[in-house]
Amino acid sequence: MKRKNVYPFTAIVGQEEMKLALILNVINPSLGGVLIKGEKGTAKSTAVRALAEILPEMNVVKGCSFHCDPADKKNLCQDCAAKLEQFGRLDKNLCKMRVVELPVSATEDRVVGTLDIEHAIKFGEKKFEIGILAEANRNILYVDEINLLDDHVVDVLLDAAAMGINTVERESMSYSHPAKFVLVGTMNPEEGDIRPQLLDRFGLSVVVSGEHEVEQRAKVIKRRLDYEDDPQEFLAGYEVEQKDLSEKIIKAQHLLPKVQVGEELLILAAKIAIALEVDGHRADITLIKAAKTLAAFEGRGKTEQKDIRQAAALVLPHRMRRRPFEESTLDLQKIDELFVEM
Amino acid sequence: MHNKQFFPFCGIVGQKKVKKALCIASINPKAGGLLIIGEKGSAKSTLVRSMVDLLADCQLINVPLNVSDDMVFGSLDMEYAIRSGKKKFLPGLLERADQNMLYIDEINLLRTDLLGAIVDSSLQGYQQVEREGLSYSHLCQYSVIGTMDTEEGVLSPQMLDKFGMRVAMEKEKNIENRAQVIKNVLVYEESSEEFREKYQAETVALKEKILKARDCIDNIEISDAIIQLAAVYCTKANCAGHRSGIFLLEAAKAIAALQERLYVLPQDIEEAAEFVLPHRIRKNSAQPQNSEDKDNESPQQEQAKNQDSEPDEEQNQEPEQEQRDFPPVDSENEGGNNDASRENETQDNAAPNDSETNLDEENQPENFQAQMSEKVEDIDRFFSSLQMKVDFPVNTKMKQGSGKRNLTKSKLKQGRYVRARLPQRKVHDLAFDATLRAAAPYQNIREKTICAIQIKSEDIREKVREKRVGNTFLFVVDASGSMGAKMRMKAVKGTIFTLLNDAYQKRDQVGMIAFRRDTAELILPITRSVDLAHKCLQDLPTGGKTPLAEGLATAFETIQKIKRNESNLDPIVILLTDGRTNRNKQGGDPIEESIKMAEKFNQAQIQAVVIDTETDFIKLGIAKKVAQAMQATYYPLEQLSKQNLLHIIKQYS
Numbered sequence: 004m005k006r007k008n009v010y011p012f013t014a015i016v017g018q019e020e021m022k023l024a025l026i027l028n029v030i031n032p033s034l035g036g037v038l039i040k041g042e043k044g045t046a047k048s049t050a051v052r053a054l055a056e057i058l059p060e061m062n063v064v065k066g067c068s069f070h071c072d073p074a075d076k077k078n079l080c081q082d083c084a085a086k087l088e089q090f091g092r093l094d095k096n097l098c099k100m101r102v103v104e105l106p107v108s109a110t111e112d113r114v115v116g117t118l119d120i121e122h123a124i125k126f127g128e129k130k131f132e133i134g135i136l137a138e139a140n141r142n143i144l145y146v147d148e149i150n151l152l153d154d155h156v157v158d159v160l161l162d163a164a165a166m167g168i169n170t171v172e173r174e175s176m177s178y179s180h181p182a183k184f185v186l187v188g189t190m191n192p193e194e195g196d197i198r199p200q201l202l203d204r205f206g207l208s209v210v211v212s213g214e215h216e217v218e219q220r221a222k223v224i225k226r227r228l229d230y231e232d233d234p235q236e237f238l239a240g241y242e243v244e245q246k247d248l249s250e251k252i253i254k255a256q257h258l259l260p261k262v263q264v265g266e267e268l269l270i271l272a273a274k275i276a277i278a279l280e281v282d283g284h285r286a287d288i289t290l291i292k293a294a295k296t297l298a299a300f301e302g303r304g305k306t307e308q309k310d311i312r313q314a315a316a317l318v319l320p321h322r323m324r325r326r327p328f329e330e331s332t333l334d335l336q337k338i339d340e341l342f343v344e345m
Numbered sequence: 346m347h348n349k350q351f352f353p354f355c356g357i358v359g360q361k362k363v364k365k366a367l368c369i370a371s372i373n374p375k376a377g378g379l380l381i382i383g384e385k386g387s388a389k390s391t392l393v394r395s396m397v398d399l400l401a402d403c404q405l406i407n408v409p410l411n412v413s414d415d416m417v418f419g420s421l422d423m424e425y426a427i428r429s430g431k432k433k434f435l436p437g438l439l440e441r442a443d444q445n446m447l448y449i450d451e452i453n454l455l456r457t458d459l460l461g462a463i464v465d466s467s468l469q470g471y472q473q474v475e476r477e478g479l480s481y482s483h484l485c486q487y488s489v490i491g492t493m494d495t496e497e498g499v500l501s502p503q504m505l506d507k508f509g510m511r512v513a514m515e516k517e518k519n520i521e522n523r524a525q526v527i528k529n530v531l532v533y534e535e536s537s538e539e540f541r542e543k544y545q546a547e548t549v550a551l552k553e554k555i556l557k558a559r560d561c562i563d564n565i566e567i568s569d570a571i572i573q574l575a576a577v578y579c580t581k582a583n584c585a586g587h588r589s590g591i592f593l594l595e596a597a598k599a600i601a602a603l604q605e606r607l608y609v610l611p612q613d614i615e616e617a618a619e620f621v622l623p624h625r626i627r628k629n630s631a632q633p634q635n636s637e638d639k640d641n642e643s644p645q646q647e648q649a650k651n652q653d654s655e656p657d658e659e660q661n662q663e664p665e666q667e668q669r670d671f672p673p674v675d676s677e678n679e680g681g682n683n684d685a686s687r688e689n690e691t692q693d694n695a696a697p698n699d700s701e702t703n704l705d706e707e708n709q710p711e712n713f714q715a716q717m718s719e720k721v722e723d724i725d726r727f728f729s730s731l732q733m734k735v736d737f738p739v740n741t742k743m744k745q746g747s748g749k750r751n752l753t754k755s756k757l758k759q760g761r762y763v764r765a766r767l768p769q770r771k772v773h774d775l776a777f778d779a780t781l782r783a784a785a786p787y788q789n790i791r792e793k794t795i796c797a798i799q800i801k802s803e804d805i806r807e808k809v810r811e812k813r814v815g816n817t818f819l820f821v822v823d824a825s826g827s828m829g830a831k832m833r834m835k836a837v838k839g840t841i842f843t844l845l846n847d848a849y850q851k852r853d854q855v856g857m858i859a860f861r862r863d864t865a866e867l868i869l870p871i872t873r874s875v876d877l878a879h880k881c882l883q884d885l886p887t888g889g890k891t892p893l894a895e896g897l898a899t900a901f902e903t904i905q906k907i908k909r910n911e912s913n914l915d916p917i918v919i920l921l922t923d924g925r926t927n928r929n930k931q932g933g934d935p936i937e938e939s940i941k942m943a944e945k946f947n948q949a950q951i952q953a954v955v956i957d958t959e960t961d962f963i964k965l966g967i968a969k970k971v972a973q974a975m976q977a978t979y980y981p982l983e984q985l986s987k988q989n990l991l992h993i994i995k996q997y998s
Contacts, residue, residue, distance in 0.1 A: 033534055077350045077537065111761060115411055120777050127427040127788070127797030155761045158410040158454050165390055165450060166407075172438060173413035173762070174778040175423060195872070196849070199496045200451070203385040260535060266524070273523030283386025287523060288530050 008234040012053035013244040015046055016223045017214050024207045024317055025054050026248075028185045029100070030255045031296040032141070035206025035289060036186030038149070038197070038321060045211045047189040051102060051145050057249045058100035059256065061141065065094035068133050069140045069180050078167070080180045103139040103184075105146045107153075115159055118174045131178045136169040139184040149188030150197040157201055160186070164204045203282070206289045208321035255299040262295045264306045271311060274341050281322045290318045308342060352533055354395035355547040356540060357388055358526045359517055365600075366512040366620050367396055368551075370488040371403070371446060372558045373599040377509020377592040378467060378489035379620075380452070380500075387514040389492040390450050396490075399552045402559075404445040405490075408438060408463070410454055414764045417459055421477045421782045427797060430789030434481045439463065439472050442487040452491030453500055456763070456811075464489055464507045477782055506585065509592035510620035558602035565598045566608045574611055578618050584625040593621045765806040772807045779806035816917055817854040817871060817907070818844070820878075821900045823922035823958070824861040825891035833958050834887050836982060837921050840956065844919065845878055856916075857881055858903065860896030862889030867903055871916070893926035893971070894938035901945055918946065918953040920977070924967030925959070936967055943974035953977035 015022065024037040039047045063070040064083050071083045073093040087093055105114065116134035123129060135144070136159075146152060152160075163169045169182035186204060190197060214220045230237040269291065276287040291306075293314035298306045315338055354364070363381060370379040383389045397405050408417075419437030426432060438447070439462075447463065449455055466472040467489050473482040491508070493500070505511070517523050533540040541548075572594065579589045594609070596617035601609045765779030784804035791799040820841055828834050848855050855878045856871035869881045897920075904916050926935040946953055955972035957979065959965065972979035 111411055115409075118778050123423075123777070123781055124796050124798050124800075127785075128424055155411070158451070161451060161454075162409050162411075166394070168407075170407050170409040171411070172409055172416040173411055175415065175420065175782070176778075177416060179407075193877070200385055200494060264531065269524035269527050270520055272527060273520045276523060277518060277520060282384040284388065284517070284523070284526050284530075285386030288527050291527050291531065 008238065009056055010049055010053055010227075010230055011238060011241040011245055012050065012057050013248055014226055014230070014237070014241050015050055015053065016226065017219055018046055018050065018211055020209045020317070021047070021050055021211050024209050025050060025187070026252060026300065027207065027293060027296045027317075028143075028187070029054070029058060029252055030300060031259055031292060032183070032185045034185075034292055034296065035204065035285075036144075036184075036188070037317075038202070038205040038208040039187070039189045039211060040192055040208065041189070041211035042193075042213065043191055045213055047211060048147055051143075051187055051189065054143070055102040057245055057252065058102075058143075059249065059253050060097045060099050063096050063098045063141075065096040069137050069182075070098060070142070071181065072141065078181050078183070101138075101142045102145050102187075103135060103142050105135050105139075105144055105152075107146070107148050107151050109135065109156060111155055111159060112174070114156055115163075115169055115171050115173070116176075116178070116180075117171075118176050129175055131171070131176050133180075134169075136163050136182040136184070137180055140180070140182050142184055144184040144186050146186070146188045148190060148194070149201070150190040150192075150195045154198075157198055161200055161204065202321055203285060205321065206285075207293065207317040209317065210320075251300070254302065255296070258302065258304065259296060259299040262298050262304055262306060264291060264295055268294070268306055268308070268311060271308070271341065275311075275315065275319075275338055278337055278341060279319065279323065281319070286319060286322045290314050293318050312338070312342065350537060350541065351394045351397055352391050353541050353544040353548055354392070354399055355544040355551065356529055356533065357392055357395065358522050358529065360388070360392065360515060362619070363389075363392060363512050363514060365616075366510055367392065367490070368399075368555060368558075368603060369596050369599040369617075369620065370490060370510065371396060371400060371555055372602055373562050373595050374446075374467070374486050374488040375591075375595040376488070376599055376621075377507070377588070377595070378464070379491070380505070380508040380511045380624075381490070381492045381514065382495060382511065383492070383514025384516075385494050385496070387516070389494075389514055393448050393450075393490050393492060396446070398548050399555055400446065401552055401556045402444075406438060406442050406445055406447050408447055408449045408455070410451060411761070412438065412455075412459065413762060414459070415476070415778065415782075417463065418472070418474050418476060419481070421479060421785065423778075423782050423785045426782075426785035427788045430786060432479060432786050434474070434479050436483070437474075439466050439485050439487075440483050443483070443485045445487055447487050447489045449489065449491045451493060453493040453495070456761075457501070457504070460504065464504065468507060477779075505624050506588065508624070509588075510596060511624040512620055554603065557605065558599065561605075561607065562598060562602045564607055565601055567594055567598065568608070571597070571609045571611070571614060574614050578614065578622065579625075582618075582622045582625060583627040584622065585627060589621060589625050593617050596621050761811055762808045763811045764809050766809055768805055768807040772805055774808045774810070776806040776808040780804050816848075817915065818848060818856070819871070819900060819903060819916050819918050820844075820855065820857045821865075821896050821918055821920045821922075822857065822859045822885065823891060823893070823896065823920075824859045824885055824887045825925075826861075826888045827891060827923055827925045828887050828958065833923065833960065837956075837958055838882055838885070840921065840982065841882055842879070845882070848878075856903070858896060858899050859885055860892050860899070861887065863892060863895075865892060865896040865899035867899060871903075871907060891922070891926045892935075893922060893924070893967075894935060894942050896920075896922075897939060897942035897946070897971075901942065901949070901951075904951055905949075915952065918951060918975075918977075919956065920953060920968075920971070920975075921956045921958060922968055922971075923959040924957065924965060924969070924971060926967065936970075939967070939971055940974045943971045946975040946977070951975075955979050957981045 012022070021037075021039055024039075028034050028037055039051075041047055061070075062073055064073050064079075064086075067080065067083050069080045069083075071079045071093075073083075073095050076087065079087065083093060112134070114135050116137055117132050119130040119132035122132075146160075159169075163182045164184075164186055167181060167183040168179055170179040171177070188197075188205065214223060226237075272287040272290045272294075275290065276284075279286075281287075290311065291314075294306050294310035297310040297313055298304075319338075357364075366379050366381075369376055381389050381393070394405070415437065417438050419440055420435055422433040422435035425435075447467075449460070449463075452460065466485050467487055470486050471482060471484050474480070489508070517526065529540070575590050575593045575597070578593060579587075582589070584590075593614060594617075597609045597613040600613040600616055601607070762776070765776035780800060781798065781804075783806060784798055784800045787801075787804075788798060791801075793799075822837065822841065824834075828837065845855065854871050855869070856867070857869040857878055858865055859868050860866070868885070869878055872878070900918055900920075904918070907916055926939050953972075953975045955968055955975065955977045957968035957972075959968060960982070969979055971977075
C-alpha cells in the first residue's frame with residue numbers, strides 16, 4: 004500500500020502549545036500523554052496524524068508483536084523473555100515510532116486482544132490474537148473524540164494506562180503483555196464530559212481555538228489550498244524544517260537523562276501542588292518531568308524556574324477541578340506568587 | 346509477566362497505615378481482604394503492586410476489569426477435550442488465587458455480580474462450580490485487595506461489609522515529603538535497578554518478617570478476655586452482623602504475628618479496629634464533633650456534645666477525617682435513637698438497585714460546611730447527597746446509548762461480553778470461545794477434516810452483552826418571580842445541582858427548560874454534558890410571571906421531538922414549580938390549562954416527577970394537582986431534603 008500523504012507537522016500555523024505538548028511527549032513518553040480540547044476544525048487531528056512523520060526511530064526486538072525494547076530487559080513480553088533465556092540475546096531491528104489509532108467504535112475484544120479464531124479451528128489450540136493495545140506498546144495511542152468512547156473501553160484503557168500492562172482474562176484467554184503507550188486524546192467539550200479518572204491519566208492538556216487574527220487565518224487557508232493543489236511539492240517545501248525538528252527531538256531524547264533538576268525546584272513543585280490542592284502526586288511529578296523535558300528540548304542541561312512556569316500551564320489546568328462542575332481554571336497568579344517567594 | 350519489576354514497597358514515602366494494612370492482608374487471608382480508598386494519583390496501585398516483592402510463597406493475581414465469567418470461575422479445558430474427548434475442568438482465576446492474593450484495581454467499576462462472587466468465595470473458603478456440564482468444587486483461600494477512587498461511584502454497603510478492612514490513603518501535606526516523592530520517582534525511572542538496590546535490605550527484612558508471621562498465624566492464641574474486648578468494640582460501633590468481630594480478631598492476630606508474639610494484646614485489637622470498623626459504624630444522627638480525641642472522651646461528654654450540634658449537618662462534616670480517625674468509643678444512646686430510621690434504610694438497601702439508594706460519606710464534597718454560607722442566588726448545596734433512583738418494573742426493552750444507571754442487555758454488538766448462551770434466533774454475535782468449548786468433547790467421534798475442529802449447529806453459542814444505559818432527564822424549571830422570593834430559587838438550584846451531580850456519576854443525559862415571563866424556553870437541549878447544564882443553571886435568572894402551561898407544553902413538544910428522533914430514549918421529566926401559575930398565552934384559566942397539559946403527559950405515558958416548591962403559609966396545592974394529572978411522583982421540596990432520595994417509579998400504565 005502506498006503511503007498516503009500527510010500534511011506536514013511544521014506547516015501547521017500557530018497552535019504552538021499543542022505542538023509543544025505533542026513534541027514533549029515524543030521526547031519523553033513517560034510524561035503520560037496529552038489531551039487536546041478544542042472546537043471542531045482546529046487542526047487537532049491533523050496535528051496528531053502529522054506527528055507520525057517526525058517520530059524518531061527506536062530499537063525493537065526483531066519479530067516481536069509488541070515492539071519490546073531489547074535494552075529494557077525487565078519489561079519484555081513473554082515471548083521475548085523466553086527467547087532471551089534460551090539464546091541469551093535478542094535480535095535488534097530499527098523501527099519508527101507509530102501513531103496507532105483507536106476508533107471510537109472499537110469493540111473491547113479488538114482493543115485488548117482476543118482468541119485467534121482461525122488458529123483455534125485449524126489446530127484446536129488456543130492462541131492469543133493481539134489487539135490495539137499491543138500495537139500501541141511503545142507507540143502513540145491516538146483516540147479521537149475520546150469523550151465519546153464507550154465506558155467499558157475506557158475501563159480497559161484505564162487499567163492498561165495505569166500499569167503499562169494489558170491483562171486479558173476473557174474468552175478462554177489468560178494473557179498479559181506490556182502496553183506502555185503515549186495516550187493522545189482529542190475532544191470537543193461541547194459533546195460531553197470525559198471521566199475524571201481518565202482525565203487524570205493524561206500528563207498534559209491543551210486547549211486549542213481557532214486563530215483570531217485575519218492574517219493568520221488567511222495563512223491557514225492558503226497553506227491548505229497549496230497542499231491540496233500539489234501535495235508532493237508542498238511536502239518538499241517543508242522537508243528541511245521537518246528534518247530539523249526530527250533531529251532536534253532526537254538530540255533532546257539523548258540529552259534528557261542528563262538534565263539536572265535542582266532540589267529547590269522539587270520543593271517549588273511540591274509547594275505549587277499543595278497551594279493548588281491538587282489530587283494525588285501526579286501533578287507535581289509530571290510538572291518536574293515536563294520541565295526537564297522542556298529544558299532538554301531547548302538543549303539545556305539544567306532545568307530552570309521558567310521551565311516549571313511553562314510546564315505548569317500544560318500540566319495543571321485539567322487537574323484543577325476537584326468536584327464535578329467546578330470551573331477548572333488555573334490560578335497562574337498563585338503560582339507566580341510562589342515564584343516570587345523563591 | 347512475572348519478570349516485571351515494580352517500584353519498591355519501602356521506597357514509597359509515608360502511607361504507614363496503608364502499608365500496615367497490606368501486610369495484615371498478606372499475612373492472614375481470614376482478615377477478610379482490604380479495600381484501599383484514595384484519590385487518583387495517590388500511589389494506591391503502586392503500593393499494591395509493590396507487594397509482589399514481599400510475597401515469598403504467594404502471588405499477586407491481577408483481575409482486569411474486562412474479565413469474563415469463564416475466566417473467573419473456570420471452564421471446560423478445550424484443548425484437552427479435543428485431544429482426548431474427555432471433559433476436564435480448567436481452573437479459573439478463583440482457583441489460581443488459592444493461597445495467593447487477588448488484586449482488583451478500580452474495584453468500584455467491576456461488574457457487581459462478579460465482584461460479589463469473588464468476595465463471597467473468599468469468605469466461604471471454597472468455590473462450587475456448575476458450568477458447561479461440569480461440576481467441580483475447590484478450596485480457595487485468598488485475600489482480595491481492591492483499590493478505588495470514590496469519584497466514580499462507591500460500593501454498596503453490603504459489598505463494603507464483606508471487606509474485612511478498609512483504609513484511606515493519606516494526603517501528603519508536607520513539602521519535603523512531597524519533594525521526596527518526586528525525587529524517588531525520577532531516580533526510579535532513570536535507573537530502576539539502582540533504586541531497588543537501595544531498598545533491597547529493607548525489603549528483604551520485611552519479606553522475612555511477613556513470611557515468619559504467615560507461618561505462626563495459626564498458632565496465635567486468643568484469650569477469652571480479648572474476645573470480650575472485640576465484642577465490646579463491635580457493639581460500641583453499632584456494627585451490623587457478626588462479621589466485624591471475626592475480622593477484628595483475625596486482623597489482630599496478624600498484627601500480633603507481625604511482632605512475633607504468640608498471643609493477642611488489647612493494643613492489637615485497638616490497632617485492628619482502625620482498619621476493620623470504620624466502614625461498619627452505622628450512621629447515627631450525630632457523630633462526635635471532633636474525631637481526633639477518640640479514646641480520651643467519656644461517653645457522657647460525647648453525648649453532651651451531640652446535643653449541641655445540629656444533627657443534619659454533622660453527618661457531612663469532614664468525611665476524610667472520619668475515615669482516618671475512627672472513634673472506637675461511640676456513645677450507645679446514639680444508636681438507639683435512630684434504630685427505627687436505620688431499619689428503613691436497610692430495607693431500602695435490599696432493593697435491587699441498592700447501590701444507588703445510598704448516601705455514602707465518601708461521596709460528599711469535602712468542605713461542605715464552607716458551602717453552606719453562600720449567596721442567595723447561588724446554588725444551594727444543602728442536599729449534598731440527594732440521589733435519583735429509577736425503578737423499572739421489568740426492563741425488557743433493549744436499549745442503546747451509554748451511561749451507567751441501568752444495566753440492559755444490548756442487542757447491538759456493543760457492550761461488554763458477559764456470558765454465552767444457546768442462541769434463540771439467528772446468530773449474529775457468535776461467542777466463539779463458548780462454541781469451541783461446547784464442540785470440543787465430541788471431536789474424537791466426529792468426522793475428521795482438515796480443520797482440527799468440527800462445529801455442528803448444536804455447538805453454537807451466542808454472546809450476551811451488557812451495557813449500562815443512562816437515563817435522560819429533562820428538567821422543567823419554574824423561574825418566575827414568585828420563585829425568586831424567600832431564597833426558594835436557591836433551594837431549587839441546590840436540588841437540581843445535586844440531581845445533576847448524580848446524573849454526572851451515572852452518565853445520564855440532561856436537558857433543561859425554564860419558564861418565566863411570557864414564555865418557556867429550551868435553554869439546554871438534551872446533552873451528555875452535565876457540565877453545560879450546570880452552567881445554564883448557574884446563569885438562570887428569575888422574575889416575571891409563571892406560565893406553567895407554557896412550560897409544560899414546551900416540555901411535551903421537546904419530548905415528542907426526542908422520541909421521534911431516537912425512539913429508544915425514554916426521557917423523564919422533572920418539574921420544579923410552586924404551582925402559582927398566573928399567566929397563560931391563550932388567555933384561558935392558567936390552572937385549568939396547566940392541568941389539561943399535564944393530562945397529555947399521562948396519555949403519552951411520559952414519566953415525570955413533580956417537586957413542589959410551595960412553602961407559603963397558605964398552600965394552593967396546584968403543583969400537587971398537576972402531579973396527579975400527570976400521574977407523576979410528587980414530592981414537596983422539604984420532604985426531599987429530609988429523605989435524600991428522589992425515588993422515581995417507572996410506571997407503564
